[in-house]
Amino acid sequence: MNTQPIGIFDSGIGGTSIFKEIHAFLPNENSIYLADSKHAPYGNKSKQEILALSIKNTEYLLSKNCKLIVVACNTATTNAISYLRSTYDVPFIGIEPAIKPAALNTQTKTIGILATKGTLASDLFHKTTDLYSNGIEVIEQIGEGIVTLIEEGKVSSNEMKALLIEYLQPMINANIDYLVLGCTHYSYLMPLLLDILPKHVKIIDSGLAVAKQIKEILDQNQLENSISKTPENLFYTNTNTIVLNDILDGKFKVELLDF
Ligand code: DGL
Numbered sequence: 001m002n003t004q005p006i007g008i009f010d011s012g013i014g015g016t017s018i019f020k021e022i023h024a025f026l027p028n029e030n031s032i033y034l035a036d037s038k039h040a041p042y043g044n045k046s047k048q049e050i051l052a053l054s055i056k057n058t059e060y061l062l063s064k065n066c067k068l069i070v071v072a073c074n075t076a077t078t079n080a081i082s083y084l085r086s087t088y089d090v091p092f093i094g095i096e097p098a099i100k101p102a103a104l105n106t107q108t109k110t111i112g113i114l115a116t117k118g119t120l121a122s123d124l125f126h127k128t129t130d131l132y133s134n135g136i137e138v139i140e141q142i143g144e145g146i147v148t149l150i151e152e153g154k155v156s157s158n159e160m161k162a163l164l165i166e167y168l169q170p171m172i173n174a175n176i177d178y179l180v181l182g183c184t185h186y187s188y189l190m191p192l193l194l195d196i197l198p199k200h201v202k203i204i205d206s207g208l209a210v211a212k213q214i215k216e217i218l219d220q221n222q223l224e225n226s227i228s229k230t231p232e233n234l235f236y237t238n239t240n241t242i243v244l245n246d247i248l249d250g251k252f253k254v255e256l257l258d259f
Contacts, residue, residue, distance in 0.1 A: 002223045005030040005232070006214070007061030008070040011042035011053075012151045013237075013247050014185030015072025018095065018207050022070070023233065025211035026218070028225045032064050033072075034259065035237040035244055041147040042075040043116025043183070050118055054080035058088060060259055067223050068093065070214065074115060074182050078122035091217050096128060097182030098206045103132040105202075106178050110137045112171035115182025117142045125182075139174055141167045143183060150185045153243040161192055168196055180204045188247070 006026075008019055012035050019033055034057050036042075042050050054076045061069055068091045071077045071084070077094030085092050097119065102111040119125055120140050129138055149160050171179065179201055181187060187205050197203070218224040225231075236257040237244045245254045 001226050002067055003030060003225050003227060004065050004067035004223075005032045005234075006068050006070060007032050007034070007058075007064065007066030008072050009034040009036065009054075009057035009061060009076070010073040010184055011075065012037040012040035012147065012185070013244050014147065014150065014183060014187070015070075016244070016247050017184050017187035017205075018070060018072040018210055019233075021207035021211040022214060025208070026215055026224075028227060028229070028231055030225065030232045031234070032061060032066060033233070033235045034060060035235065036259070037151055037237050037239040037244075040151050041116065042073065043118045043143075043147060045118060047079045047118075047122075050076055050079040051083060054084060056259070058084055062088065062090065066090065068214065068217065070210070071095065072184050072210075074184065075118040078119050078124040082124075091221060091223075093210060093214050093217060095184060095206055095210050097125065097180050098204045098209070099128050099138070099180055100132050102178035102180050102204050103136050103138075106136060108175045108177045109135065110139065110174050110176045111178040111180065112139045112141065112168070112174075112176040113180040113182050114141050114143050114167060114186060116147065117144070119182050137174070139171050139176060141171065143167060143186065146189070147183065147185050150188060151239075151243065153246060155188050156192060160189070161196070164189065164192055164196055168193075172198060172201075176201060178202050178204060
């Protein structure tokens with residue numbers, strides 16, 4: 001039994017989609033969430049910059065005594081998690097585009113992936129794609145501009161809808177039957193995506209799988225918090241608190257922090 005918090009970081013508010021899954025699945029756990037919105041989007045930065053920001057976030061969370069760190073960002077996971085794992089002495093759980101289930105189940109042999117430039121350019125993404133995409137067409141699309149709009153609180157704006165139609169229409173024309181969401185911010189696009197995509201296209205998002213994996217790692221390392229009490233779930237952002245607070249429906253404590 002361990003009451004130390006789970007640390008979670010993202011380039012901004014997108015990783016809250018992962019936090020929500022974790023909180024639903026592991027309701028006893030305390031947590032600290034860092035939204036590095038001042039430096040969003042990570043997706044257009046170099047690997048070195050993404051690594052430096054991931055180190056900074058990790059060290060802050062470790063200074064707060066976190067027992068496990070969730071890299072709730074595909075871009076940071078695919079560019080930095082192997083370094084973080086080899087450097088720090090806590091378990092790290094990351095999130096990567098779920099190419100495997102899409103590639104294994106596609107009937108049309110064509111799948112789409114929407115992710116950041118940094119994720120699509122990473123070695124880890126290429127390795128996974130090469131492993132599972134034999135005989136399958138994988139249509140990769142950079143979601144340029146999407147993270148910035150979400151960070152501005154414009155999740156369901158007309159601007160967002162136009163951008164998504166531009167990015168998805170070529171995939172629809174190519175007859176995809178799976179769309180893999182390769183960025184934690186994109187989970188918040190679900191209503192628009194359901195509206196734009198033909199009904200038979202399945203959308204793959206990996207939040208719940210991450211929460212299940214965290215439970216397994218906590219169990220294995222005897223780190224689980226089984227005390228039944230009201231957990232403390234803290235959120236820090238380094239820009240303004242309004243958008244983060246809104247995306248959490250005002251249910252959690254959100255503070256401004258200079259990091
Ligand atoms: N949520 C991040 C991800 O999953 C967004 C990256 C960005 O800031 O560009 O990739």
